[in-house]
Amino acid sequence: DAKTTQPPSMDCAEGRAANLPCNHSTISGNEYVYWYRQIHSQGPQYIIHGLKNNETNEMASLIITEDRKSSTLILPHATLRDTAVYYCIASPPGGSGNTGKLIFGQGTTLQVKP
Amino acid sequence: DGGITQSPKYLFRKEGQNVTLSCEQNLNHDAMYWYRQDPGQGLRLIYYSQIVNDFQKGDIAEGYSVSREKKESFPLTVTSAQKNPTAFYLCASSIWGLNTEAFFGQGTRLTVV
Numbered sequence: 001d002a003k004t005t006q007p008p009s010m011d012c013a014e015g016r017a018a019n020l021p022c023n024h025s026t027i028s029g030n031e032y033v034y035w036y037r038q039i040h041s042q043g044p045q046y047i048i049h050g051l052k053n054n055e056t057n058e059m060a061s062l063i064i065t066e067d068r069k070s071s072t073l074i075l076p077h078a079t080l081r082d083t084a085v086y087y088c089i090a091s092p093p094g095g096s097g098n099t100g101k102l103i104f105g106q107g108t109t110l111q112v113k114p
Numbered sequence: 115d116g117g118i119t120q121s122p123k124y125l126f127r128k129e130g131q132n133v134t135l136s137c138e139q140n141l142n143h144d145a146m147y148w149y150r151q152d153p154g155q156g157l158r159l160i161y162y163s164q165i166v167n168d169f170q171k172g173d174i175a176e177g178y179s180v181s182r183e184k185k186e187s188f189p190l191t192v193t194s195a196q197k198n199p200t201a202f203y204l205c206a207s208s209i210w211g212l213n214t215e216a217f218f219g220q221g222t223r224l225t226v227v
Binding site for chain 1: 120147149155156157158159162172202204206215216217218219220221223
């Protein structure tokens with residue numbers, strides 16, 4: 001599984017867009033980029049994932065660079081409830097010799113401020 | 115409601131005792147995983163199972179044991195051989211072989227005194 005690098009912490013003003021970067025320069029062709037977040041003392045929550053194309057859902061948008069070496073998670077209108085640790089993970093799906101396990105790094109602690 | 119349930123939420127044990135953490139899912143997922151999280155750290159994989167009656171060691175399996183007798187259940191036993199058992203334990207499940215998300219339980223916080 002490719003290693004990912006994220007800034008340890010970021011601040012964002014409430015109502016503004018939060019842009020969380022992730023570097024995965026060694027990502028291989030079959031590895032997806034997943035984003036999860038963990039609110040204090042809870043289990044991680046899935047946000048979004050993608051392979052090559054940009055993705056959007058009701059929670060966030062994922063922008064993946066053309067060379068796939070980095071990505072950005074965008075929370076379009078951050079609220080106080082978005083304060084959490086955000087994890088970027090590069091992993092292939094399970095099967096064909098892959099475990100499907102997720103390798104969690106330290107993540108980025110996003111603090112949304114009023 | 116479909117989901118993944120861990121129980122209990124808080125667990126206290128005396129040093130030297132084995133303790134079993136429960137994880138049940140009704141999502142019909144093939145794959146299940148156990149992670150450990152220490153304060154201020156990311157999650158580390160203990161064991162995972164891709165199918166009933168089969169499981170593999172993760173990165174920090176020493177001092178832990180699991181079983182997978184039923185698709186919906188994947189209990190984790192923290193044995194007395196685990197030197198630092200106090201931690202937050204998270205169970206997850208996912209569909210095997212597809213690029214879909216994993217679902218996590220709410221965790222069990224184990225304190226050994």
